Structures are given as C-alpha cells and as structure tokens.
Amino acid sequence: MTPTRAPELDRRLPRILLGLALALPVLLVVGVLVASQVLGRQADPDPATGPLALGPVPVPAAASADCARLLSGLPGDINTGDGLLPRRALADPVPAGTVAWGGELEASGRPEDQPIVLRCGLPTPPELTPTSPLLDVDGVDWLRIPGEGASTWVTTDRAVFVGLTLPDGIGSGAIQDVSRGVKITLVSRDTTPPAPTPTR
Numbered sequence: 001m002t003p004t005r006a007p008e009l010d011r012r013l014p015r016i017l018l019g020l021a022l023a024l025p026v027l028l029v030v031g032v033l034v035a036s037q038v039l040g041r042q043a044d045p046d047p048a049t050g051p052l053a054l055g056p057v058p059v060p061a062a063a064s065a066d067c068a069r070l071l072s073g074l075p076g077d078i079n080t081g082d083g084l085l086p087r088r089a090l091a092d093p094v095p096a097g098t099v100a101w102g103g104e105l106e107a108s109g110r111p112e113d114q115p116i117v118l119r120c121g122l123p124t125p126p127e128l129t130p131t132s133p134l135l136d137v138d139g140v141d142w143l144r145i146p147g148e149g150a151s152t153w154v155t156t157d158r159a160v161f162v163g164l165t166l167p168d169g170i171g172s173g174a175i176q177d178v179s180r181g182v183k184i185t186l187v188s189r190d191t192t193p194p195a196p197t198p199t200r
Contacts (some may be wrong), residue, residue, distance in 0.1 A: 051180055099118050103116075127143060140158070
C-alpha cells in the first residue's frame with residue numbers, strides 16, 4: 001500500500017503560525033511606540049492656551065470657607081470693558097486660592113495681554129493705613145496697589161482679603177464682576193478704627 005502524503009498546506013501551517021507568533025510582539029512594540037509619540041505630541045500644551053503658570057504668593061486664609069464660597073461663585077468669563085476673557089486652567093502646582101482669566105497673548109509682553117489674576121486669603125496689605133484712599137465698587141471697598149505693568153486691587157472691608165491683579169489698559173469691568181461676587185459671598189466687616197477709650 002502506498003502511503004498517502006500530507007497536503008502541502010499542512011506542512012506550511014506550523015511555519016506560518018511560528019512566524020505570526022514571532023511577529024506579533026514586534027508589531028505590538030512598534031504600535032505602542034507610535035501611539036506614545038502621537039499622544040505625547042497631543043499632550044504637550046500650547047503655552048498660549050494651555051495651563052497658565054503662576055508663582056506662589058502667601059495666602060494664609062486661602063483654605064477658609066470664605067474663599068471656597070467666593071471661588072466657586074466667580075464667573076467663567078470676565079469682562080474687560082472691551083470683551084470677555086475666558087477662565088484659564090492653572091499649571092501644577094496650582095497656587096492656593098487662585099484663579100485667572102485670559103493671558104493667551106501673554107508672550108506679546110504688552111500689559112493689556114497679560115492675565116487677570118485673583119487671589120483669595122491674602123495677608124493684610126502693608127499699604128493699608130487709616131488714611132489710604134479706597135474705591136467703592138458696587139458696595140465693596142478696594143485699595144489700589146500700583147505695580148509695573150499692572151495694579152493689584154485688594155478688598156479692605158470683607159472677612160478675608162481678596163486681591164485682583166489687573167494689567168494696565170484693562171477696563172473696570174473686571175473689578176465690577178468680581179465686586180458682585182465678593183458682595184454676595186463674603187461678609188462685610190467694619191474697617192473703621194475703634195474709638196480710643198477715655199482715660200480717667
């Protein structure tokens with residue numbers, strides 16, 4: 001009896017399976033490398049629109065319930081007088097008690113292109129004296145502290161001190177927007193110095 005020969009396909013099948021078994025790990029590694037390159041490029045934030053990097057500033061009362069109420073009630077967009085600026089995500093580590101708007105054109109160097117930054121829970125500003133000139137905006141008293149290219153306005157009549165740094169050239173709309181939030185969420189406090197007690 002003549003033995004029957006196995007089909008040619010049966011001989012080649014183990015070789016094909018072996019080739020696939022060897023090729024699959026290589027293809028998997030190549031796929032992971034390509035995906036990481038693509039996703040890595042997408043994850044790199046554009047400095048103009050990505051998270052805004054801000055340096056830390058002492059805010060001893062940032063963790064207070066007052067600041068939590070204020071920050072949760074602030075608008076997503078803020079008025080500059082010339083339009084609305086969107087809220088910006090902040091880069092890690094995010095400074096406590098801090099939010100910001102705008103600044104997408106910060107690299108231009110022009111003051112009006114810098115971000116608007118609000119910090120809640122500031123310490124008592126040393127510039128605040130009994131004779132400091134204050135500005136009343138919608139029932140909230142603000143002290144202006146001038147700086148280079150920007151001014152910081154600090155509330156003086158609330159349970160915590162709130163600072164709003166406005167670039168030069170920005171209109172008063174931002175301070176009005178924030179004043180409304182401050183008035184609603186923060187308890188007013190008397191800033192009048194106590195009368196001297198009479199001596200006998």
